[in-house]
Amino acid sequence: MVKVGDEVSNKQVIFRDYVIGSPKESDMYLTTGTIKLKVPEGSNAVLVKNLSICPPVFGYGVAKVLDSGHPELKAGDLVWGITGWEEYTLITKTTDTLIKIQHTDVPLSYYTGILGMPGMTAYAGFYEVGTPKKGEYVFVSAASGAVGQLIGQFAKLEGCYVVGSAGSKEKVDLLKNKLGFDEAFNYKEEHDLNAALKRYFPEGIDVYFEHVGGKMLDAVLLNMRHHGRIAVCGMISQYNLDKPEGIKNLLHIGFKWIQMKGFTHRNYYHLYPKFLDLVLPYIREKKMVYVEDLVEGLESGPAALVGLFSGRNFGKQVVVVACE
């Protein structure tokens, strides 16, 4: 059992260099450094033991405070926020990046997912940007992922009709059978995305939660309804292309008075308490579920990250680093 002040070994995943294109496992390596389990004298830093982390390097994670110079955090507290891809992290930028966990009757890993950054992303994107109304038509791409699965469930709870797209039969089954989507399809099996959307949305789409960009966005623009809203969370299909694909149907924004809005969960943290008030009861009453793809051990991290870019993950990818 480690204690404050100990100097201990610290396993870390390190990137060799700036990555161009999708990351490969060979872009990363595992190393072991040492860390002193103590915050510097007079700082308001926090020294944490990481429990669960998300694959992206400056990822979000759940951690336990071992030592703290921060006035509102003390040893033993559980927190979620931006941490490191390692066993122990000295977090010096604590402003806005660490939130104390108040409710522990739910799985702790949920604070990397439904109750953490992806949850806030889904909440802000769906409610604040998407401004859904009962009976509206909602489309979600990357629908079985960390955020998409929540959008679908929020949409159903609000009385919307919701269709998701994903990249395998298993994910499509998950959407329809476990997550309650009205319909779902495998975009890899549709050679004409416009036709697919017309099939699932004969009346058009009111709210689109944009994760992928490219051809899917072009097809969606053709199928949006007047006054539709597109919440842009990311366009992962485009990040690692040398040149992004051109979007050809943007004219529809003007024709159909569509709102397309980029956003980040970070702009909405003032709503976190309101968000918890909504979601915690849903979790406790089993009105919402959350599908996690848990892998064990920091050394599984690089493969998990690489898998995200090819859609290999099944639900929210979480790397479990340690038990509490």
Add this chain to the structure above:
Amino acid sequence: MVKVGDEVSNKQVIFRDYVIGSPKESDMYLTTGTIKLKVPEGSNAVLVKNLSICPPVFGYGVAKVLDSGHPELKAGDLVWGITGWEEYTLITKTTDTLIKIQHTDVPLSYYTGILGMPGMTAYAGFYEVGTPKKGEYVFVSAASGAVGQLIGQFAKLEGCYVVGSAGSKEKVDLLKNKLGFDEAFNYKEEHDLNAALKRYFPEGIDVYFEHVGGKMLDAVLLNMRHHGRIAVCGMISQYNLDKPEGIKNLLHIGFKWIQMKGFTHRNYYHLYPKFLDLVLPYIREKKMVYVEDLVEGLESGPAALVGLFSGRNFGKQVVVVACE
């Protein structure tokens, strides 16, 4: 002098067929029909004499009521709204398309421009969609046109910094010397629009009023600031292309939390009284000016319409059909 019930000749501009690509003068012809100056018994239609009209065929115009079955309009009233490209028009769809002119101390043609549809477009786009704040950076394309010149003046009146682009030296001079834009440039002389925008907006753009689409939009996206707003009124550079140009920099919507919103003046008519309260004093106190490109006679209409697509007009294009 004509009177109600007369059957009179009615000069009209007619389109030969559905136009593909930019319209040519040969797509239209002038003809003379006859019209009875009386609304059908029991209808709530309005029979008007057109005074000034805008070139687009189902264009907006200013007209004088000759006969009316409408409860709120009577012979002698001046109105603006959707009328026909002819001397006299029987307007049967009066809902939302005809607004009674209450203030005649300003030029009547203004109701085809600053006080009509372009004015409402500029007002809604700038204030309601653009939500400008004092000190922000505003960019307007097609800046000397019917709407653009108003955006620039609204922006200055709100304490913003505003730059406009236009397609000739004369228009650039107009923007800088008469319309009060802080800067203006001729986009035809800039081989690198991104570099041009960086020069005029070293701090980036907060509000972009989108008229043109295509390469200009791509350059603007690169130069938008975080939380920027793009009000999409139209993308005239793209309407008559076989295939629209692809927009490559849409990723910035997600990166910089940009809002891009299409709109139409028609969604904002409830604000017309508020709009008049703002703009009429500005006109009377000469705090706003409006540049019109007036041509005389219905027969000048086809050339004026063709000119709009090549940017030949200088200010708001108006066809003066008749005197009051």
